[in-house]
Amino acid sequence: MTTVLPDLSARINQADAATQRRVALAVVEYGLSQVPVRVEGLDQALATLRTGQTGDETLRQSIQAAADAADERYFAAQDAGDEAAESRLFKEARMLTAVADALGIDPRAAAQQAAYEVQATQDGDLSGITSAIQTALVGDQ
Secondary structure, X not given: OOOOOHHHHHHHHHOOHHHHHHHHHHHHHHHHHHOOOOOOOHXXXXXXXXXXXXXOHHHHHHHHHHHHHHHHHHHHHHHHOOHHHHXXXXXHHHHHHHHHHHOOOOHHHHHHHHHHHHHOOOOOOOXXXXXXXXXXXXXXX
């Protein structure tokens, strides 16, 4: 995030842990509104994030395994030259990685890494994720 949105990245780093958790949730919810994915454990992950908590190791591993599987499907599509599937699967893998990252123990890393993964799904248009981060940061100034 420091190279993509440096000012917001700095604000995330300076925020308190609760605000960083809000940022992680906000970017994940925004990202899922743009790149909908459905995997087992996703609803539980979102419910956990909405309480401001980290996910337990089993939940994080489950979401990360789904992200890894999506990455494998992405690489297979890339090898097959299926550009439409490649783009979709890349975004799905990044989105699931964002959810796994957001569940992490360190709130700063959770926010920064989730935001980085979500921005990678946005085809260069960062207005939506910028707005989501700014809204989550309100009150932490």
